[in-house]
Amino acid sequence: MRPVQSYAIAVVASVALHVVVVGALLANWQPDTARIMVQPQFIEAKLVELAPKAKPKPPAPQKPKVDVAKKQNDEKKRLEKLAADKKAQEKKRLQQEQLKKAEQAKKEKQRLEDQRKAEEKKRQEKAAAERERIEAEFAKALEKERSEVTAKNDERVANSYRQLIQQRLSENWSRPPSARLGMETLIRIRLVPTGRIVGVTVLKSSGDIAFDRSVEQAALKVEQFVEIQGMDPGLFERKFRQVDVAFSPEDLRL
Amino acid sequence: MIEENLSIWSLIVNASLLVKLVMAILFIASMMSWVMIIQRGLVLSAAQRNFREFEDTFWSGVDLNSLYNELTQKAKQEGGGDGIENVFRAGFREFNRLAQVNGSDPDAVMQGTDRAMRVALSREDEKLNTSLPFLASVASVSPYIGLFGTVWGIMNSFRGLAMVQQATLATVAPGISEALIATAMGLFAAIPAVIAYNRYAAVTESLNSNYETFSEEFSSILHRQVHTN
Secondary structure: OOHHHHHHHHHHHHHHHHHHHHHHHHHHOOOHHHOOOOOOOOOOOOOOOOOOOOOOOOOOOOOOOOOOOOOOOOHHHHHHHHHHHHHHHHHHHHHHHHHHHHHHHHHHHHHHHHHHHHHHHHHHHHHHHHHHHHHHHHHHHHHHHHHHHHHHHHHHHHHHHHHHHHHHHHHOOOOOOOOOOOOOEEEEEEEOOOOEEEEEEEEEOOOOHHHHHHHHHHHHHHOEOHHHHHOOHHHHHHHHOEEEEEEOOOOOOO | OOOOOOOHHHHHHHOOHHHHHHHHHHHHHHHHHHHHHHHHHHHHHHHHHHHHHHHHHHOOOOOHHHHHHHHHHHHHHHOOOOHHHHHHHHHHHHHHHHHHOOOOOHHHHHHHHHHHHHHHHHHHHHHHHOOHHHHHHHHHHHHHHHHHHHHHHHHHHHHHHHOOOOOOHHHHHHHHHHHHHHHHHHHHHHHHHHHHHHHHHHHHHHHHHHHHHHHHHHHHHHHHHHHHO
């Protein structure tokens, strides 16, 4: 067996094997429960049209046979017959005319009816489209309003939590002798969802190390904001992972 | 309308780049290992058949000179020659050359012949063993590569989970399912490679020992010849 030949066979067989395996996987492994479809919750209305069946045309009236072969036989008879024929013809013609008229009237009526139906249908379709549009707009507006309300609500809740944090911090703060009015320290508190403080860093120093330390100590002393446990996790992720607090002793008179 | 498609293909397509890369590597490894498996299978079975045929002709009492000429002719046509025939030809050629020298020491002739056959044997051994190391490494490494892809995918899916407020099984399941494909592919590549490696290693071993036995027997025949002359 020549090496080149054996390699060629091997490559072809290997590729074929993989194609078969991949094909089998792609073809058969579509699980039944894979598609989760949520059907819209409304009933689709459909216009059902009852098209009247076209009436079969009345059979064409047979023309009376006019016998002229026996003309020489009997003139009188002929004349009589002619008169009778004429009468009959006249009658027939009248009848035919009447029939025709009736048919025409019927056709006209049908046409009008059809037109009316088509118009009705068009009108209904238009109304449906309009209604859909209005509904969509309404839904959009509702959605927008809802999100605005949510954002507002969030802000309100967040503010109340902020106040709480502020309060706790000032409760736990012990004033160092070097604290002066107008000093401000910005600290960043890192929280976990249980409300426990996992880190305090001074972002902006007040210039007085003792004051900075006292603020830091206040945060560490609080240890845990128990109330935060009840907070909506989404809100927590957005706003309370890290809380920046500016601390300034405004109540002091010094 | 929410539509979640969980077919294998969509899972592969939606996987992260690294996981895709892992899958691609595994797919290629599987391809190549199958090429090696089939090619080796063909070569080894041909070698086994060849050995049986050669032994039959050799022990049928054919004239060694004519056998040698015939085999040389065949080797020229095919460019190279196969397994046991090469060992025989190398030994016989060396023996003839040394024996033609006048007054040569029989022991020296035998030593030269044995050496030539040993060289041919080790060449054949090398030929039989080609690409077995590749199979061995695919067998041992591809499960790890697949596992890496899976771990990475699960890591990502859990990281995404941390941001979700309500974690249901449905939020984790697709990610994990997607990640597990990598392991499946790793195993798919590894299992045939392991089986093939073990089998071919055994076949190679037995062929080698067959070659060695033959070379010893041949050597003893030549030994008898050189000492009776």
